[in-house]
Amino acid sequence: MSTKDLSDAEARERLIDLAAEFYDQFAAGEIPRMELPTRTKSNIEYDPEKSVWVYGDRKSTRSANSVSGARKLLKAAYTIEFLANQLDEDRSSTLRELYYLSESWDNEEAQFNGQDESNNLVEDLEIITGVTREDFHMRPEESGATLMGPLKLREQTRRGEREIHCQLDVGEGGYQIPNNPDTIEFLDHDIDFVLCVETGGMRDRLIENGFDDEYNCLIVHLKGQPARATRRITKRLRDELDLPVVVFTDGDPWSYRIYGSVAYGSIKSAHLSEYLATPEAQYVGIRPQDIVDYDLPTDPLSDSDVNALESELEDPRFQTEFWEEQIELQLDIGKKAEQQALASRGLDFVTDTYLPERLETMGVL
Amino acid sequence: MSTKDLSDAEARERLIDLAAEFYDQFAAGEIPRMELPTRTKSNIEYDPEKSVWVYGDRKSTRSANSVSGARKLLKAAYTIEFLANQLDEDRSSTLRELYYLSESWDNEEAQFNGQDESNNLVEDLEIITGVTREDFHMRPEESGATLMGPLKLREQTRRGEREIHCQLDVGEGGYQIPNNPDTIEFLDHDIDFVLCVETGGMRDRLIENGFDDEYNCLIVHLKGQPARATRRITKRLRDELDLPVVVFTDGDPWSYRIYGSVAYGSIKSAHLSEYLATPEAQYVGIRPQDIVDYDLPTDPLSDSDVNALESELEDPRFQTEFWEEQIELQLDIGKKAEQQALASRGLDFVTDTYLPERLETMGVL
Numbered sequence: 070m071s072t073k074d075l076s077d078a079e080a081r082e083r084l085i086d087l088a089a090e091f092y093d094q095f096a097a098g099e100i101p102r103m104e105l106p107t108r109t110k111s112n113i114e115y116d117p118e119k120s121v122w123v124y125g126d127r128k129s130t131r132s133a134n135s136v137s138g139a140r141k142l143l144k145a146a147y148t149i150e151f152l153a154n155q156l157d158e159d160r161s162s163t164l165r166e167l168y169y170l171s172e173s174w175d176n177e178e179a180q181f182n183g184q185d186e187s188n189n190l191v192e193d194l195e196i197i198t199g200v201t202r203e204d205f206h207m208r209p210e211e212s213g214a215t216l217m218g219p220l221k222l223r224e225q226t227r228r229g230e231r232e233i234h235c236q237l238d239v240g241e242g243g244y245q246i247p248n249n250p251d252t253i254e255f256l257d258h259d260i261d262f263v264l265c266v267e268t269g270g271m272r273d274r275l276i277e278n279g280f281d282d283e284y285n286c287l288i289v290h291l292k293g294q295p296a297r298a299t300r301r302i303t304k305r306l307r308d309e310l311d312l313p314v315v316v317f318t319d320g321d322p323w324s325y326r327i328y329g330s331v332a333y334g335s336i337k338s339a340h341l342s343e344y345l346a347t348p349e350a351q352y353v354g355i356r357p358q359d360i361v362d363y364d365l366p367t368d369p370l371s372d373s374d375v376n377a378l379e380s381e382l383e384d385p386r387f388q389t390e391f392w393e394e395q396i397e398l399q400l401d402i403g404k405k406a407e408q409q410a411l412a413s414r415g416l417d418f419v420t421d422t423y424l425p426e427r428l429e430t431m432g433v434l
Numbered sequence: 435m436s437t438k439d440l441s442d443a444e445a446r447e448r449l450i451d452l453a454a455e456f457y458d459q460f461a462a463g464e465i466p467r468m469e470l471p472t473r474t475k476s477n478i479e480y481d482p483e484k485s486v487w488v489y490g491d492r493k494s495t496r497s498a499n500s501v502s503g504a505r506k507l508l509k510a511a512y513t514i515e516f517l518a519n520q521l522d523e524d525r526s527s528t529l530r531e532l533y534y535l536s537e538s539w540d541n542e543e544a545q546f547n548g549q550d551e552s553n554n555l556v557e558d559l560e561i562i563t564g565v566t567r568e569d570f571h572m573r574p575e576e577s578g579a580t581l582m583g584p585l586k587l588r589e590q591t592r593r594g595e596r597e598i599h600c601q602l603d604v605g606e607g608g609y610q611i612p613n614n615p616d617t618i619e620f621l622d623h624d625i626d627f628v629l630c631v632e633t634g635g636m637r638d639r640l641i642e643n644g645f646d647d648e649y650n651c652l653i654v655h656l657k658g659q660p661a662r663a664t665r666r667i668t669k670r671l672r673d674e675l676d677l678p679v680v681v682f683t684d685g686d687p688w689s690y691r692i693y694g695s696v697a698y699g700s701i702k703s704a705h706l707s708e709y710l711a712t713p714e715a716q717y718v719g720i721r722p723q724d725i726v727d728y729d730l731p732t733d734p735l736s737d738s739d740v741n742a743l744e745s746e747l748e749d750p751r752f753q754t755e756f757w758e759e760q761i762e763l764q765l766d767i768g769k770k771a772e773q774q775a776l777a778s779r780g781l782d783f784v785t786d787t788y789l790p791e792r793l794e795t796m797g798v799l
Contacts, residue, residue: 160642161638161642162639162777162781163635163774165635165772165774166635166639166774166777169731169774169775169776169777170780172731172778173779173780208635209634210633210634210635215610224605224606226605227642227644228601228647231602231603231604231605233604233605236593237596238598238603239596239610240591240596240598240609240610240618241591241612241617242609242610242612242613243610244605244607244610245580245605245607245608245609245610246607247606247607248606248607252606253605268575269575270528270573270575273573273613274527274528274531277525277526277592366534366537409528409530409531409534411534412530412531412534413534413535415535416525416531416535
């Protein structure tokens with residue numbers, strides 16, 4: 070998958086090529102089919118060259134040799150036509166709109182039965198064509214994360230270019246990342262490292278305390294499980310500006326998954342790892358070790374927390390010395406803590422003590 | 435409750451006054467107590483002068499005549515001290531930080547047992563002192579809604595003033611509303627009406643189609659159930675700029691509650707209705723009538739949908755001819771529809787047909 074924004078014409082061409090393949094298969098008297106990598110945990114593997122997890126060699130075939138298979142390819146053909154027209158007209162739409170729009174298609178057999186079906190088909194098309202959803206001009210339902218820090222950028226909007234400095238030209242809410250961050254060009258910056266933060270409360274604390282200003286860091290609000298746009302811009306900051314990236318979350322298994330989705334990508338979208346994942350991203354905390362070291366207020370682990378931790382121990386992406394040690398410690402102490410629990414040591418503890426100490430140990434400061 | 439931003443000194447003084455009352459009660463040999471309006475559905479009433487729903491005359495008393503009552507007042511006293519210091523130092527914090535911070539208080543009896551307790555206490559203090567949480571400098575965990583449209587504003591940030599035009603100076607993501615929108619001053623505008631939109635997908639559709647530009651409207655993204663900051667700025671746009679406000683949501687009972695929280699305020703925060711509610715806000719859709727008129731794709735009502743509709747029929751705030759007719763029609767057809775279902779008529783249907791038709795009927799256009 071290309072890490073550069075494809076031109077609309079190229080994206081369109083790859084879609085048309087796929088439709089042409091169906092056509093050629095028909096013409097040759099073959100039953101039309103699409104081949105896809107099998108998208109399961111057992112078929113992802115580590116690519117040491119790119120340092121990301123990608124799909125392995127196992128393949129699944131979608132063939133028109135059954136009624137339901139034929140219907141899948143019919144839907145693919147209609148969707149390809151819709152996307153090709155959308156690119157031609159320089160428009161865009163959401164996944165949800167695509168689902169509803171299919172109700173207007175002349176062939177009832179081509180209409181989607183539910184949004185899962187249309188979402189999956191768009192992912193299939195991403196994988197086969199090597200074009201990202203963003204380059205098909207498909208928007209997510211919600212994006213919503215923000216940046217704050219010493220970065221000047223240029224965004225290409227439908228209404229012209231906008232040059233924005235992410236401290237001087239924005240309010241306290243920060244700069245809102247657009248749905249497709251590949252419309253952004255980095256112009257100038259004074260960033261020493263990128264700090265991705267899980268919760269809004271902590272993001273606001275860091276900004277009130279002037280952490281971005283004092284340490285020249287760019288604060289990326291992850292807003293829980295980060296949207297694709299947030300992961301994409303984080304990756305671009307790492308690659309294009311050669312910046313260290315650290316991830317600051319709560320200290321529980323769900324938050325380690327948030328770190329994982331920034332650093333390793335997800336199983337469901339392993340075809341996008343090279344485009345979305347930032348394997349160099351380091352985890353700054355909250356670590357189970359911090360719960361012990363800083364005597365933080367905690368909640369007991371629930372059964373589902375324990376299950377999630379055990380499943381992470383078996384996940385190849387978490388099989389490192391650091392994570393095995395931390396996860397086993399957490400199972401041992403039976404506790405979790407939120408990042409805002411640092412406030413039990415005072416409102417400035419996180420910016421005066423915790424982050425400087427941790428970042429120094431990690432070699433970021 | 436004042437609709438003007440109180441000065442920090444005034445907010446602080448009102449808190450100190452409350453603490454002084456406890457002191458005076460002690461000095462007079464009385465058992466200290468706080469009196470609050472009873473916060474239940476049966477104790478809210480319509481204030482015809484202000485056109486909002488407010489608490490009625492029934493009162494509840496928190497008295498130190500029991501151990502648990504005494505502990506409540508002790509916690510109140512510690513919280514008042516914390517808030518007064520926070521205002522003095524021009525700092526702010528989140529509700530969650532307050533909860534964790536209490537762990538550092540010297541008297542263990544004053545520490546909160548859970549965040550519900552500290553949240554409720556802050557609401558109690560809002561009601562008694564007539565000062566809003568924002569004026570105590572308490573931030574919510576997440577804000578996150580955005581504005582896009584012909585509005586130029588000035589935001590007073592901790593780092594100085596920022597003048598921002600909500601079309602020309604922002605990216606496609608729009609202007610991010612800060613946690614306390616009373617730091618905003620409206621400088622200049624070309625807005626004919628304010629359009630509050632529930633979903634991000636529809637917000638993006640309206641902006642891609644240039645609806646804000648063509649109809650001179652300010653698009654406020656509600657992001658589901660709107661945050662206080664979003665409701666507050668909507669009210670200020672109505673009151674200070676004398677603009678019509680319309681609310682555009684999905685066509686289901688949960689979305690009618692979103693409209694209700696913009697227009698009428700909530701039972702839990704009826705003490706803030708005058709500060710947050712926009713009683714002039716009109717509902718533009720999706721109406722059950724639209725499901726019929728435009729033959730929209732629908733989902734069947736679930737049991738919980740039906741229960742929610744029936745409970746709305748009994749809610750005094752929904753006892754108008756419009757809502758009774760629409761809710762009864764919906765129960766009758768047994769269907770609901772999302773705003774993005776309009777895409778089944780094409781991606782431009784909402785901006786070329788639906789909204790212009792509805793807004794004209796409503797007298798907004």
